[in-house]
Amino acid sequence: MTPQDLERLIALRHDLHAAPEISGAEHATAQRIEDELRDLGADQILTGLGGTGLAAVFDGRAPGQTIGIRCELDALPIPEETNLSYASQVPGKGHLCGHDGHMVMVLGVAAALSRQRPETGRVVLIFQPAEETGEGAIAYRAAPEFGEIAPDIVLSLHNLPGLALGHVSLPRSAANCASRGARIRLTGRTSHAAAPQDGLSPATALAALMGQLSALGSGGQLDENYALTTVTHAELGEKTFGVSPGFAELWVTLRTVTDTRMDTLVDAVSHHVAVCAEAQGLTYHITYHDVFEACTNASNAVALLETACNAESVPITMTDTPQAFSEDFGQFGKSAQSAMFWLGAGEDQPQLHNPDYDFPDALISTGTGIFLRAIHTLIG
Template sequence: MTPDELDRLIALRHALHSAPELSGAEQETAARILSELQRLNPDQILTDIGGHGIAAVFDGAAPGATVAIRCELDALPIQEESSLSYISQTSGKAHLCGHDGHMVMVLAVAEEMARQRPASGRVVLIFQPAEETGQGAKAFREDTKFAEIRPDMVLSLHNLPGLELGHVSLPVGPANCASRGARIRLTGRTSHAAAPQDGRSPALAIAQLMQKLAALATGGALDEDYALTTLTHATLGEPTFGVAPGVGEVWVTLRTATDRKMQELIEAVHVMVESAAADLGLGHMITYHDVFDACTNAPDAVQVIEAACHAGAVPITLTESPQAFSEDFGQFGKSARTAMFWLGVGESHPQLHNPDYDFPDALIPIGSGIFIRAIRQLLG
């Protein structure tokens, strides 16, 4: 990558940063990415996959495997707080997870593939919508267009505050936790506040559930038995002094290192809610939102990333503990061998989703270089 090419990619990253779009609404972002890809003349471009998703295909000269590199299009519903010259121009929306940087790194891979196609197989560059809500990867894979590009291996990365700038953390096995939001609704019957005994209030059940749900968390190491329950919201009746409430809700985020443990946690929550509702004669309903399956790295994909880091003298640490963060990248593991690695942005860098977070431009050649070396290793 020449200095001029890097400067152009940085300028593009800043432009994407200033124009964020939320999950499922990435129309202009996708249009900008499409324009950049068309300039490079890939052998095939598929659009509107699972929403605003895009896939660019670069064919090799000989038959071989299909290797995909995946990044994300969406931003977050958070107000940015910074003095950046390219700060978000849309109130309440910002690229505070680094997806703007991820997109540009994959475009850098596209630049290299345009210069020199793989010797065999094909490279598919995936620009996926709606990662932040956990809906994008599933919709992308379930789209009928996905059958045209179904990869044998999919590689991805995420930047990581707290890890030294430019260093790689590569999980061996579990890579990201499973998580989902459980919205628990209890319904009874209102009554006059002077005669609460003539209604059925969910207040006691909600109070008990908040304690019991929190107690389901095991804490400790991020191993196969790890479980975290985070209470995020609760409501009870209406804001009035004259009515004993007839409805209430508790929202809790469930998080585990494995899908097996997640299923156990879900079953425990159902038993707990059913018991609390039955004791007080309440109706109950549980719905799930922002569902993320666990991500697990395949051994051969891990070896590819490790070799690509060593070949480029990128510092790398192998780890057996997943990140507590969730990622819908795990969906691609249902039909391909996958690996996600973490690329450090600095030990004192603002955390992901902080209002003053920004992706470091110095990572663009590092991340794209790892992907390019991985592709050359696999496809020549």
């Protein structure tokens, strides 16, 4: 990467940071990325994949494998609390996960490829929407155009506060937990607060389920038996003193290392809700949201990244422990060999999704360099 490239990418990162767009609404972000890719002379640009997603293709000089490099477009519905000159200008929204940095690293790859195409095969740069909701990768892969450019191997990264700046943590297999949000609605019958016996309050069932569902998963070691259930929201009736409540709603996040363990956890949740609701004479309804399947790295993609990090002299630690948070990147592993790695954002860096988080610009050249080295190792 040239100094001019880096200066331009930092400026672009700051522009993107100041204008965050949340999942499914990344229209201006996608247009800005498309403009950059056209200026860089991509051989093919596809738009509208999975909503606002894009793909840029850089063809090699001869036939060969297709390697994909993936990043995310979306920001978060969280107000930013920093004094940065480029802080979010959109109230209530912020790039507080570092996707602005991920985008410019992949654009750094595009800049290098614009000057030197690969020897064989092709590179597909994947700019994916709606990662934060778990909907983006599914929709992106479902787009008819994706079949035309589907990679044989696909790589991605996420910056990681708490890990030394510029260091890499690379999972050998399990990379991210599966998770989903269970939204449970209990319905009874309202009554006057002076005559609660004439109604059917879900208060007792709600209280019981908060304890029962929390007990289903207490976390612990991140292995195949890991399960964590977290109550995130509870609501009972109306905000009034005159009405005995007739409805309640409980939100619980379920988290496991494997999809198989998630299936058994979902069954357990359904069982407890059914038994508790029926014992109280209530009706119930459960829906699931923000569904993320487990993300598992493929061995040959891991080996490619390990080789790239070593060649770039990037400190690397191989690990058998996944991250507890979730990622929809695992969807790309259904049709390709895939791997994700963690790039340290600094041991004292505010945590992801914190209001004072900001992506470190020092990581741009490191991430771009790892991706480029992997590309040249695989296809020249």
